[in-house]
Amino acid sequence: MSHIVKIKSIDHVTHDVLQVVTEKPAGYVYTPGQATDVSVNKPGWENELRAFTFTSLPDKDYIEFTIKTYPERDGVTNQLLQLKHGDELILHDVFGDIAYKGEGVFIAGGAGVTPFIAIFRYLQANNQVGNNKLIFANKTRADIIHEADFKRLLGKNFINILSHEQAEDCAYGYISEAFLKENMPENAPYVYLCGPPPMMDAVESHLKNLDIPDERVVKEGF
Numbered sequence: 732m733s734h735i736v737k738i739k740s741i742d743h744v745t746h747d748v749l750q751v752v753t754e755k756p757a758g759y760v761y762t763p764g765q766a767t768d769v770s771v772n773k774p775g776w777e778n779e780l781r782a783f784t785f786t787s788l789p790d791k792d793y794i795e796f797t798i799k800t801y802p803e804r805d806g807v808t809n810q811l812l813q814l815k816h817g818d819e820l821i822l823h824d825v826f827g828d829i830a831y832k833g834e835g836v837f838i839a840g841g842a843g844v845t846p847f848i849a850i851f852r853y854l855q856a857n858n859q860v861g862n863n864k865l866i867f868a869n870k871t872r873a874d875i876i877h878e879a880d881f882k883r884l885l886g887k888n889f890i891n892i893l894s895h896e897q898a899e900d901c902a903y904g905y906i907s908e909a910f911l912k913e914n915m916p917e918n919a920p921y922v923y924l925c926g927p928p929p930m931m932d933a934v935e936s937h938l939k940n941l942d943i944p945d946e947r948v949v950k951e952g953f
């Protein structure tokens with residue numbers, strides 16, 4: 732079943748990431764970490780579906796998405812850049828493999844942090860942040876989504892690694908096996924992983940080499 736919803740607000744949270752807040756259809760249900768297929772309710776774009784993760788909590792009376800845009804491609808996110816308050820989106824099926832199962836380490840690449848935004852907001856609302864840790868890989872510091880919020884929430888359990896820029900308090904390079912060994916808590920019950928396919932492939936192979944069993948890895952490719 733699909734739902735047409737109006738945009739309540741649309742703002743940049745980084746140079747290329749939008750925070751889109753929409754109405755919430757009555758009785759709409761999802762869990763933190765899940766996503767929905769979304770299209771733009773504009774002639775020619777209604778059937779161009781793209782997956783975006785809910786970054787709002789399910790008990791709110793609105794829906795929030797946090798969306799990295801690709802203005803250089805004639806795709807859906809370029810269309811989103813043209814939208815304003817009152818324009819409409821179509822929400823399609825809700826789905827997703829990521830859900831909180833227990834304490835662990837969250838490893839995100841770029842917009843792959845979106846399911847973890849929802850989960851950390853859920854943990855914060857329920858006083859369950861505990862010793863959960865976030866390793867966040869980006870190209871440059873300007874790409875880090877909600878850096879100040881994560882820093883405030885997680886303190887030393889918020890680790891940044893940048894591949895294209897050397898910056899204070901951030902590791903430099905790509906996530907390697909040695910980096911994971913150094914930064915992953917011993918025996919973390921769960922490893923949550925989300926990011927673009929090349930990053931997922933690399934990190935999954937590091938996790939195998941570190942003898943992390945598949946059943947302790949919760950993941951979704953973007």
Ligand SMILES: Cc1cc2nc3c(=O)[nH]c(=O)nc-3n(C[C@H](O)[C@H](O)[C@H](O)COP(=O)(O)OP(=O)(O)OC[C@H]3O[C@@H](n4cnc5c(N)ncnc54)[C@H](O)[C@@H]3O)c2cc1C
Pocket residue numbers: 766781782783784785796797798799800801804805806807808809827842845846951952953
């Ligand atoms: C379950 C799930 C949840 C997701 N949640 C979010 C979210 O919350 N926020 C978010 O920002 N993204 C999310 N994504 C990713 C998002 O769906 C894609 O980035 C989106 O489809 C881009 O749409 P587009 O029409 O602008 O790009 P398109 O042009 O349709 O490109 C779609 C995909 O094709 C690939 N691609 C096409 N052309 C190129 C190129 N020239 N160079 C490199 N790659 C290329 C990329 O992988 C890109 O993501 C999610 C994906 C999945 C599967």
